[in-house]
Amino acid sequence: KAGVTQTPRYLIKTRGQQVTLSCSPISGHRSVSWYQQTPGQGLQFLFEYFSETQRNKGNFPGRFSGRQFSNSRSEMNVSTLELGDSALYLCASSLEGTGDSPLHFGNGTRLTVT
Amino acid sequence: AQTVTQSQPEMSVQEAETVTLSCTYDTSESNYYLFWYKQPPSRQMILVIRQEAYKQQNATENRFSVNFQKAAKSFSLKISDSQLGDTAMYFCASYNYGQNFVFGPGTRLSVLP
Numbered sequence: 001k002a003g004v005t006q007t008p009r010y011l012i013k014t015r016g017q018q019v020t021l022s023c024s025p026i027s028g029h030r031s032v033s034w035y036q037q038t039p040g041q042g043l044q045f046l047f048e049y050f051s052e053t054q055r056n057k058g059n060f061p062g063r064f065s066g067r068q069f070s071n072s073r074s075e076m077n078v079s080t081l082e083l084g085d086s087a088l089y090l091c092a093s094s095l096e097g098t099g100d101s102p103l104h105f106g107n108g109t110r111l112t113v114t
Numbered sequence: 115a116q117t118v119t120q121s122q123p124e125m126s127v128q129e130a131e132t133v134t135l136s137c138t139y140d141t142s143e144s145n146y147y148l149f150w151y152k153q154p155p156s157r158q159m160i161l162v163i164r165q166e167a168y169k170q171q172n173a174t175e176n177r178f179s180v181n182f183q184k185a186a187k188s189f190s191l192k193i194s195d196s197q198l199g200d201t202a203m204y205f206c207a208s209y210n211y212g213q214n215f216v217f218g219p220g221t222r223l224s225v226l227p
Contacts, residue, residue, distance in 0.1 A: 056214045
């Protein structure tokens with residue numbers, strides 16, 4: 001089976017712009033979650049989607065949004081980018097998004113905001 | 115709310131030696147899962163080992179084993195016969211039903227030749 005695929009791998013944007021990141025989960029996985037990873041904050045949970053519905057949401061401002069399509073692929077959008085949004089964004093998929101179906105991570109998208 | 119703490123930001127170990135990484139967590143739930151994930155410099159996070167809280171037996175996966183102390187809310191990872199390929203960031207994580215996975219800040223492990 002193909003693993004979790006995230007595109008693009010690298011992205012450079014300017015403050016104020018918006019960006020869309022994409023994640024294709026492992027075939028058959030219905031849960032997709034997103035994390036922001038920074039050296040100072042570690043992995044911070046953004047949100048989780050299951051069968052096209054947002055099931056959990058972390059403590060991020062409304063500028064961060066996401067969605068999931070019927071084929072389980074997910075996108076994450078960040079509007080009005082700030083310098084502090086520079087981070088590695090990780091997507092993870094799992095069968096059910098519960099503890100008995102562990103997360104499988106993609107390689108991440110490195111976003112740099114200038 | 116779940117919290118996960120890893121008190122060792124960095125550690126090093128000689129090749130072929132044994133090293134233990136510490137993790138403590140806090141949860142009010144009685145049923146939960148604990149994990150160790152590894153993130154090598156290539157940056158893809160990989161599951162190392164998983165423990166179900168209701169199972170008293172410590173999980174093992176080849177050279178990796180855990181010491182799960184439920185009352186103390188401690189979940190340490192022991193790596194035996196360390197190899198150069200074990201060099202990575204190691205994250206401890208917990209999961210409570212109906213909530214999200216919560217990760218600790220990580221421990222950077224360097225295996226020295």
